[in-house]
Amino acid sequence: MAKDLEVAILFADVVGSTQLYDKFGDTKASETVARCLDIMKDSTHQHSGTVIKTIGDEVMSTFPTVDEAMGAASQMQKRISLSDDDIKVSIRIGCHFGPVVQEQNDIFGAAVHTANRMTSQAKSKQVIISGTTVDQMSDEWRSQTRQIDVATVRGRIDEVALFELLWQPEEATSMLPTIDWESKSKGPSKLVLNFRDKSVVVDETRKNINMGRADENDLVIKGNLISRIHARVEMRRGKFILIDQSTNGTFLESAQGDEIFVRRDSSELSGEGIIGLGRAAKPGTSLAIHFSCEE
Numbered sequence: 396m397a398k399d400l401e402v403a404i405l406f407a408d409v410v411g412s413t414q415l416y417d418k419f420g421d422t423k424a425s426e427t428v429a430r431c432l433d434i435m436k437d438s439t440h441q442h443s444g445t446v447i448k449t450i451g452d453e454v455m456s457t458f459p460t461v462d463e464a465m466g467a468a469s470q471m472q473k474r475i476s477l478s479d480d481d482i483k484v485s486i487r488i489g490c491h492f493g494p495v496v497q498e499q500n501d502i503f504g505a506a507v508h509t510a511n512r513m514t515s516q517a518k519s520k521q522v523i524i525s526g527t528t529v530d531q532m533s534d535e536w537r538s539q540t541r542q543i544d545v546a547t548v549r550g551r552i553d554e555v556a557l558f559e560l561l562w563q564p565e566e567a568t569s570m571l572p573t574i575d576w577e578s579k580s581k582g583p584s585k586l587v588l589n590f591r592d593k594s595v596v597v598d599e600t601r602k603n604i605n606m607g608r609a610d611e612n613d614l615v616i617k618g619n620l621i622s623r624i625h626a627r628v629e630m631r632r633g634k635f636i637l638i639d640q641s642t643n644g645t646f647l648e649s650a651q652g653d654e655i656f657v658r659r660d661s662s663e664l665s666g667e668g669i670i671g672l673g674r675a676a677k678p679g680t681s682l683a684i685h686f687s688c689e690e
Contacts, residue, residue: 397496397497397498398496398497398498399494399495399496399497399640400457400494400495400496400497400502401492401493401494401495401640402457402458402459402492402493402495402502403457403458403459403460403461403463403464403490403491403492403528403531404455404456404457404490404491404492404493404495404502404506404507404510405439405444405455405456405457405458405464405467405468405488405489405490405510406453406454406455406488406489406490406510406511406513406514407435407453407454407456407468407471407486407487407488407514408451408452408453408454408486408487408514409428409431409432409452409453409484409485409486410484410485410486410487410518410519411484411485411519412424412428412451412452412484415427415428415482415484419482423482424482427480427482427484428452428484430478430480431452431475431484431486432449432452432454434471434474434475435454435456435471435486436449436454436456438467438468438470438471438474439454439456439458439467441467441470442458442463442464442466442467442470443458443459443463444456444457444458444463444464444467445457445458447500447501447502448500448501453514457495457502460531461490461492461524461528461529461531461532461536462532462533462536464490464492465490465522465524465532465536465560468488468490468522468560468562469522469560469562471486471488472486472488472520472522472562473562476520485519485520486519486520487514487517487518487519487520487521487522487523488514488517488521488522488523489510489511489512489513489514489515489516489517489522489523489524490510490513490522490523490524490525490528491506491509491510491512491513491524491525491527491528492506492525492527492528492531493505493506493509493510493527493638493659493660493661494506494638494639494640494659495507495659496659504659504660505658505659505660506659506660509525509555512555513525513557516544516557521559522559522560522562523543523557523558523559523560524540524557524558524559524560525555525556525557525558526542526555526556526557526558526631526632527555527631527636527661528558529556529558530631530632536560539560539561539562540558540559540560540561541558541559541561542556542557542558543557543558543559544556544557545557583633583635583688583689583690584598584599584689584690585597585598585688585689585690586598586628586630586635586664586686586687586688586689587686587687587689588604588606588614588628588670588684588685588686589684589685589686589687590614590616590683590684590685591681593614595613595614597628597629597630597635598630599630602629602630603627603628603629603630604627604628605624605626605627606624606625606626606627606628606670606672606684607621607622607623607624607625607626607641607672608621608622608623608625609623609624612624614684616672616682616684618672618673618674618682619673620643620672620673620674621641621643621672621673622640622641622642622643622672622673624640625639625640625641625645625672625673626638626639626640626641626645626657626670626672627640628664634663634665635663635664635665635688636661636662636663636664637657637661637662637663637664637670638660638661639657639658639659639660639661640659641658641659641672641673643658643673643674644656644657644658644659644673645657645658645670645671645672645673646670646671646672646674646675646676647662647664647668647669647670647671648668648669648671648675648676648677649665649666649667649668650666650667650668651666654675664686664688665688666687666688667685667686667687667688668685668686669683669684669685669686670683670684670685670686671683671684672684
């Protein structure tokens with residue numbers, strides 16, 4: 396039976412494995428890759444993670460928290476980089492925290508694609524993580540990260556901030572300083588959500604709210620296509636992010652008429668518009684949630 400979860404998804408793969416086979420032959424290369432995979436899997440288990448699957452020279456794992464994922468990633472890099480094996484290899488790692496659907500022994504969802512995208516952005520000996528993943532870190536781990544770029548991800552309209560985990564902190568002083576991406580624009584200070592006669596504000600004093608049909612939500616919206624906890628809105632670095640956690644998805648329509656469908660993924664809310672849970676909602680209809688970003 397399918398189960399909804401929020402986890403840290405980590406991909407780790409061996410860099411240049413094809414060249415290993417060309418240079419050292421099948422036997423030595425396959426033994427080297429197998430040792431790397433063993434280290435990746437062992438590090439996963441040591442940090443409360445679950446190995447979902449191995450795909451060739453790559454391991455896909457999940458962790459309950461980002462801190463545990465970072466502990467595993469750091470250990471993988473250190474053990475493989477410092478290995479005294481005759482054949483020297485390196486790995487690259489990508490990680491993203493988000494909602495997934497677990498079915499049997501596999502996971503699915505847009506967050507998996509984002510984690511895989513982080514891996515494709517990583518170079519040899521790098522650990523690359525998304526900005527939303529950094530938000531989930533403890534201060535200790537966050538202090539070992541720096542933003543290096545932004546990237547687009549398939550299926551998302553907004554760009555994803557790319558951060559690097561400095562798993563060798565002693566080398567951080569030789570690296571370029573973090574770019575102050577946030578100073579380039581000053582965003583709104585609050586988001587107002589109105590549903591029928593109820594109004595909810597997301598701001599610095601209340602940074603997240605839940606919406607859904609269950610009575611414990613901040614905004615309770617009843618409907619046969621609406622999940623118990625359907626979606627949430629969070630304030631992150633001066634931006635307002637809608638995160639869908641539902642079966643049927645969330646529909647957004649801007650004041651200009653632009654429409655976006657979000658399912659088990661996230662999208663930035665800007666300006667003003669309408670949110671529909673489970674189905675598109677037009678302004679003034681009974682299930683329309685009006686949002687407005689204000690100074």
